[in-house]
Amino acid sequence: MAVDHLSEVLKILDGALRANASMAANYAGLLADKLEEGGNRQQARQIRERLARAPGALVSVQEAQLGISLNNLPVDGESRLHTVDVSRPEPQDVGLVLPSAIEARVEEFLASVRHHDALVAANAALPNRLLMHGLPGTGKTQLARWIAAQLGLQLLTVRCDTLVSSLLGQTSRNLRRVFEYAEQRPCVLFLDEFDALAGARGNERDVGELQRVVIALLQNIDALPDGTILLAATNHDQLLDPAIWRRFSFRVPMPLPDCTVREALWQRFLGDYAPSGLDFQGLVVRSEGVTGAVIEQICLDSKRSAVLAGHPKVDEHEVFRRLGLTLALIDRVPLSTRDAEMVWLRRWDRKLFSLRVLAKLYGVSTRHVTNITQEGAPDGHEEDDQRSG
Incomplete structure (x- = not known):
């Protein structure tokens, strides 16, 4: 035991030599835990019995005097x-x-x-x-x-x-x-x-x-x-x-997460809220250069949006929308209006954010999206047909 748990024994000895009952008791408790994990339940019980008989008031007083009790943080x-x-x-x-x-x-x-x-x-x-x-x-x-x-x-x-x-x-x-x-x-x-x-x-x-x-x-x-x-x-x-x-x-x-780590992060943070057929590979490619914390925040925001809307899954386009806007924020692109956001998303990924998709995401008409993006195909049908083809 002494060789296997020498660190704890030495800490208990340090506590005793310093007349520090708190330190000795804390490490004796850790020693008991390790002994029990190693199958030495009887030895662990003997240590805990001794600890149960220790004057708790003395430990509390010593901790307070040292200014190190759990209720008296530095x-x-x-x-x-x-x-x-x-x-x-x-x-x-x-x-x-x-x-x-x-x-x-x-x-x-x-x-x-x-x-x-x-x-x-x-x-x-x-x-x-x-x-x-x-x-x-x-x-x-x-x-x-x-x-x-x-x-x-x-x-x-x-x-x-x-x-x-x-x-x-x-x-x-x-x-x-x-x-x-x-x-x-x-x-x-x-x-x-x-x-x-x-x-x-x-x-x-x-x-x-x-x-x-x-x-x-x-x-x-x-x-x-x-x-x-x-x-x-x-x-x-x-x-x-x-x-x-x-x-x-x-x-x-x-480091910044590589493609393998990014895919694992997207899957982990979206969890059961990821819809079937979600383009994880597209998320991985488009999130190159962002941190794990950014991916986590996008997933949290997307799940929160789904819950508030009463949906069991996140909307794929909503996840990509939040990713695109986050990248704009990182690049310090000023997007102070919803129209500005739509223009940015359209330029960021024209194929993903069709006129119809943007209209649905923002609750506006395709004609409105066409006007602010200054594109042809006033109702968006031509573009959508090309995308589906």
């Missing part, structure tokens, strides 16, 4: 706002679609976490730290939630920009409180917007305080036991200090 000393968000993602609630090579890297990280003690015994362990980098909307936060769900642990999410204070030294103190809070219980610590703290030192805008923040961050990471799970995410990996990169054994780029 706060910024200046704004008094919480700096940590606590959640417990469940596997059935968190879906993930990744390119195959990145998925394999993430699975390697999870295996490293799950078998950390065995790797330590073989002198082959790496710190349980993973850095995600990529454009906004590529799934970094979702990946953090998925990792926590797979490990069955709480997710402590820290928006690093909330740690930054205008008061001298306050940012470093905020940072230390977060790490102290995370050390008290089994969890996944997720530092979002990581570049807000980990920016490279020595640039022209740098000041002494920012250098001290980076140093404090490095010190706090180094003080974490290798078995502690630390995730970080940034949209600006080029801004990270080189010393920060070296602290993360696992680094995962989060």
Whole structure:
């Protein structure tokens, strides 16, 4: 048992040596869970019986004194706002679609976490730290939630920009409180917007305080036991200090979804609301270059429209319409009127958005669509006949 669950044993010992009943109890509970999962129910029951006899009042008092109870989350000393968000993602609630090579890297990280003690015994362990980098909307936060769900642990999410204070030294103190809070219980610590703290030192805008923040961050990471799970995410990996990169054994780029991933995303997010015969391949082709978050939002909006209209399935043209308008928004095309939207959609995909289809989508006559698009075939019949032929 000691070799298989050395990390938990050491954490319990740390709690005892620090006279920290909360830390010892939390990791003893995790040890009991792991023993039960491994079939050692009697040993797990014995640990839980001891925990049941522990003076709960003492644990609560110690947590309150340290400022780390679940009811007393770390706060910024200046704004008094919480700096940590606590959640417990469940596997059935968190879906993930990744390119195959990145998925394999993430699975390697999870295996490293799950078998950390065995790797330590073989002198082959790496710190349980993973850095995600990529454009906004590529799934970094979702990946953090998925990792926590797979490990069955709480997710402590820290928006690093909330740690930054205008008061001298306050940012470093905020940072230390977060790490102290995370050390008290089994969890996944997720530092979002990581570049807000980990920016490279020595640039022209740098000041002494920012250098001290980076140093404090490095010190706090180094003080974490290798078995502690630390995730970080940034949209600006080029801004990270080189010393920060070296602290993360696992680094995962989060690219824009390729065609295989886009198809899986469209199918997953539309789910049972996808009509039979939906042109998924057309969606895949036309959504090249967009993020998974954009695809998810389009699907949510389309399903919401179907539900409000009392329809059991989404309308295929409505999905494509929302995709086209989203692309216009991304390209900063000003579309302030419904007429402007119809003109844009007609130019974006003339074959898909016939005069008749646009008239149906917007509840206007085909003559109106013809007039605003300045096209012939006043009733749209000629074009529709050509399309059907």
